[in-house]
Amino acid sequence: LAKTTQPISMDSYEGQEVNITCSHNNIATNDYITWYQQFPSQGPRFIIQGYKTKVTNEVASLFIPADRKSSTLSLPRVSLSDTAVYYCLVGDMTPSGGYQKVTFGTGTKLQVIP
């Protein structure tokens, strides 16, 4: 399974765009990149998933360069409620590909400052 590396923590002011980068040098051909958000004492919540180029939804964008060895989660105009831990996961999401064993690392703790 591909190993991921993220910054341990980041600070940002309210209203700014935040970019969290995840490194996954040994990503495999069938691997997808998935990001989750976790608030204290709650279960993680799915944010976004992608395979290549750019994916955007109502809460975030995910940028994946052509070599797929890294990815960047972009949160536009963060608010205090975006203070949370963000996890980057890489794994084969096909039913027979071991999707069950994608691992959550320690994530990036984002602190939004007023």
Next chain:
Amino acid sequence: DGGITQSPKYLFRKEGQNVTLSCEQNLNHDAMYWYRQDPGQGLRLIYYSQIVNDFQKGDIAEGYSVSREKKESFPLTVTSAQKNPTAFYLCASSYPGFEQFFGPGTRLTVL
């Protein structure tokens, strides 16, 4: 309302006791998972199940047991063999290959 529930929210156990954590989902998901989270750490996979009556060990299965008799239910038993069971336990479910939906968690404390 579709979702995944865990009970109880808080659980206290005396050393040497077995305890069972409940996890129920009405999302019609085939796959279910149990994770453990220690303070300041990520999630570690204990067990997962892809179909009824089948389950597989994750990275830290020692001292835990599970059953999957119904599609909707995946209870976790923390046995007395688990030497350090105090942690936050999270249950999740998914369609095969799709994102996981998590429950609210059970915080287990050993007295």
